Amino acid sequence: MLVALTSLSLAAPAQAQSNTVILSTTTSTQDSGLLDALVPLFERKTGLTVKTISVGTGQALALAARGEADVALVHAPSLERKCVEEGKMRNRRLVMYNDFVIIGPEDDPAKIKGTPKAVDALKRIAETQSRFVSRGDKSGTHVLEQGLWKQAGIEPKGTWYIESGQGMGQTLGIANDRRAYTITDRGTWLAFQKRISLPALVEKDKPLLNIYSVMEINPANGPRVNVAGGKAFADFMVAPETQAVIRTFGVDKFGQPLFVPIAGKTNADFQ
Amino acid sequence: MELLVQGAAQALRLLLSGDAEVWRIAWLSLAISGTATLISLAVGIPLGTLLALARFPGRGFAISLVNTGMGLPPVVVGLFVTIVLWRSGALGFLELLYTPTAMVLAQFVIAAPVVVGLTLAAVQQIPSQFRLQLLALGASRSQMIWSLLKEARLPMLAAVMAGFGAVISEVGASLMVGGNIKGSTRVLTTATVLETSKGNFDVAIALSLILLALMFFVNWALTWIQQGRRA
Numbered sequence: 128m129l130v131a132l133t134s135l136s137l138a139a140p141a142q143a144q145s146n147t148v149i150l151s152t153t154t155s156t157q158d159s160g161l162l163d164a165l166v167p168l169f170e171r172k173t174g175l176t177v178k179t180i181s182v183g184t185g186q187a188l189a190l191a192a193r194g195e196a197d198v199a200l201v202h203a204p205s206l207e208r209k210c211v212e213e214g215k216m217r218n219r220r221l222v223m224y225n226d227f228v229i230i231g232p233e234d235d236p237a238k239i240k241g242t243p244k245a246v247d248a249l250k251r252i253a254e255t256q257s258r259f260v261s262r263g264d265k266s267g268t269h270v271l272e273q274g275l276w277k278q279a280g281i282e283p284k285g286t287w288y289i290e291s292g293q294g295m296g297q298t299l300g301i302a303n304d305r306r307a308y309t310i311t312d313r314g315t316w317l318a319f320q321k322r323i324s325l326p327a328l329v330e331k332d333k334p335l336l337n338i339y340s341v342m343e344i345n346p347a348n349g350p351r352v353n354v355a356g357g358k359a360f361a362d363f364m365v366a367p368e369t370q371a372v373i374r375t376f377g378v379d380k381f382g383q384p385l386f387v388p389i390a391g392k393t394n395a396d397f398q
Numbered sequence: 399m400e401l402l403v404q405g406a407a408q409a410l411r412l413l414l415s416g417d418a419e420v421w422r423i424a425w426l427s428l429a430i431s432g433t434a435t436l437i438s439l440a441v442g443i444p445l446g447t448l449l450a451l452a453r454f455p456g457r458g459f460a461i462s463l464v465n466t467g468m469g470l471p472p473v474v475v476g477l478f479v480t481i482v483l484w485r486s487g488a489l490g491f492l493e494l495l496y497t498p499t500a501m502v503l504a505q506f507v508i509a510a511p512v513v514v515g516l517t518l519a520a521v522q523q524i525p526s527q528f529r530l531q532l533l534a535l536g537a538s539r540s541q542m543i544w545s546l547l548k549e550a551r552l553p554m555l556a557a558v559m560a561g562f563g564a565v566i567s568e569v570g571a572s573l574m575v576g577g578n579i580k581g582s583t584r585v586l587t588t589a590t591v592l593e594t595s596k597g598n599f600d601v602a603i604a605l606s607l608i609l610l611a612l613m614f615f616v617n618w619a620l621t622w623i624q625q626g627r628r629a
Contacts, residue, residue, distance in 0.1 A: 147493075149496070154595065157592070158592075158595055158596045160596075163580065178496045178577060178579050178582075179577070179579060179580075180496065180577045180579075181578075193484070193486060194485060194486065195484050195485055195486070195495075294595045295595070296594065296595040296596065296597055297594075297595065315597075318596060318597045319597040321597070322597060322599070349485050349486045350485050350486060350490065351485045351490065351491075351493070352485075
């Protein structure tokens with residue numbers, strides 16, 4: 128046990144603030160393994176240490192708004208723009224996208240297969256009261272889903288509407304067990320192919336684009352924000368070499384890339 | 399069922415192939431929870447003994463607090479420790495959040511009441527005549543307490559096991575104050591959560607089995623001390 132004590136002091140080196148960057152990000156960037164590929168590159172290049180805190184987008188932005196992080200990599204454009212307008216976050220830059228798909232049971236009780244518009248598909252799910260599992264956790268996926276319901280003019284509630292309050296992986300598991308519809312990012316769905324038998328029924332609609340951006344934190348949000356470190360990481364995410372890594376990430380494991388790099392573009396390019 | 403077999407095979411493969419990451423995660427779990435348990439013992443045994451032997455106003459209230467603390471929900475501890483350690487929090491200047499030290503702190507808060515409570519029970523179950531006899535035989539107060547603790551060492555080893563068991567198996571607080579950072583604060587429980595959410599169920603099962611094995615060996619060693627000395 129004494130050995131445990133001594134080794135711990137080695138494991139917890141003194142925290143030199145300027146050397147540590149706290150990245151507040153969403154679970155999908157972590158669960159997909161993308162950050163495991165990118166962070167070491169950044170650390171080698173800059174000598175900085177990144178502490179990746181991966182939570183839902185809502186929590187990631189809330190932490191950033193309190194100055195408890197130095198840089199945010201998230202995927203909820205509407206919330207992000209609000210944070211920038213409020214002055215909590217700045218220099219929002221697009222990094223990459225992938226897309227969401229609506230998946231559901233093979234027999235498709237709401238008959239949404241092939242519906243071009245995601246909003247119409249949700250309307251039909253609500254009309255037929257077919258089971259639908261929502262993340263219900265203010266994650267980027269949940270925010271997108273809420274946006275679609277709003278567009279459909281429907282306030283989803285009732286026994287058919289299940290709020291899991293959990294991450295994408297667990298939510299997929301619930302949808303699979305309950306033979307329900309759900310909205311998922313393609314990456315997580317691909318990663319769960321072995322365990323999930325729900326096919327993609329609606330995809331490739333523009334509102335289903337899942338756009339990730341990086342933002343720096345206003346140092347006025349709280350004490351000890353590492354501004355330079357945060358900016359360094361944000362710059363790194365949109366640098367050409369990093370974007371090249373993103374372009375091929377996932378090909379070896381899934382046979383297709385999980386993200387499309389889009390540094391330099393703006394939201395207007397995707398509307 | 400087939401998944402469990404796969405997981406067990408994966409666990410063996412990871413351990414035997416000397417997978418550096420897995421060994422580091424297992425070692426970190428042991429180091430963090432071991433340290434937290436040790437500190438809890440250093441604080442909890444004197445405090446528990448004091449509560450058992452001293453008589454003071456509010457003693458019943460203090461004991462109730464300890465008993466409640468024995469069941470502190472780890473997520474609640476995690477949340478409060480996180481808020482205190484935030485940059486904007488009372489101890490923010492220490493910059494401890496998302497470090498192993500923060501995890502030791504949270505686990506200490508979880509384990510300490512367990513150690514205090516079980517020490518209290520262990521010392522109290524010794525008949526008071528024994529104490530009086532010692533004093534009558536001319537023992538000083540500190541000699542008396544030492545004899546009591548020696549007498550209570552068997553149930554107190556149970557306190558060690560319960561404290562260690564509570565913190566090494568805990569996930570909520572570790573996830574919150576540690577952040578599950580690869581190579582720094584990722585321990586067996588948080589890694590299991592991560593691998594499950596990634597859909598790597600076989601790796602998650604492997605990590606769980608390694609955690610169970612680790613807990614078994616620690617408890618086995620403690621039991622050996624407990625039972626062996628008795629013989």
